[in-house]
Amino acid sequence: MVLITAPGLLVSGENVITCDGDVHRLTCDYGLIVVWSTLYGRTDRSICSTTHPPLQVTDTSCSSSISTIAERCNGLTECEVNTDLLDTPDPCEGTYKYYQTIYSCYPVQKAVICEHGYSTLGCGTGDGILIINANFGRADTTTCSNGVPNGLTKKINCYAPNTLATVAKLCNGQQSCTVEASSTVFTDPCPHTVKYLTVSYICISQGGCNTGC
Structure with missing residues (x-):
């Protein structure tokens, strides 16, 4: 038995800029965060410049790409990162910098596979699978319980x-x-219990997400 759900959501693109020392926040009202890129430095004189002297915002060829935000935020619905604690290497001393993250919110697809069953996870042409979560075992007494004695689902x-x-x-x-939902693929976390495999994944452009995916 295989149950698959795929919310019909459009992928949204977001661009978040946070001044150095502030909290960097990524959120998705629908779907999960997938970070495409994060820049640390300065490429624009006007961003995060109001309380700083001109000499600290003049250098606009100062930036570096970092993976920390993707590593912390990918697969979440919301994510807060205190930039004071990131310890990011300084690409240009003396210049006041900011973080700029471009990310998308992707709809989640889910599969539930009862023990000894199989399921094919799939994405459209040009898209690749990114697994967000997977568990083999039992989280409740009702899933994959049809025709199964109560003692094997408790x-x-x-x-x-x-x-x-x-x-x-x-x-x-x-x-x-x-x-395959099988103890031969995974270990058996609870003998004498009927188990199942749950998988959550998103479909992303195979040429797109290259940071933390």
Whole structure:
């Protein structure tokens, strides 16, 4: 039995600029954050300049690309990063800098695969899979319980370790991939319990996200 849901949402593009020392906030009202790029430095004289002398905002050829924001925020619905704590290398001493992140909000696709079942995860032409979350085990007593004795669904909150890493290694970047809900693929976190595999993923342009994806 395979249950798949894919909210019909349009991907939105966002551009967030935060002055150095402030909190960098990324949010998605719908979908999950996928960071395309983050710049640290200065490429414009007017941004974050009102309280600083001209000499500190004149150099506009000062910037570096960083991956920290993507590593912390990808796959979340909202993310706050205190830039004071980032310890980013300084691309131009004496210049007041800012962080600029370009990101998108992607709709999430979900699959639930009952134990011993298979499912093919797929994206459209030119898009690749990015696994956001995956768990093999049992989180409740109702999922994949049709025709199953009550005693085999009572054990909950049991999850196989490394499920996310295993599914990500198999599927990330692929246009489609087949996953199996089986203790032979993952470890058995709760013997004598009927388990299932849940996978959440998004489809991104294969030429697009190159930071943290």
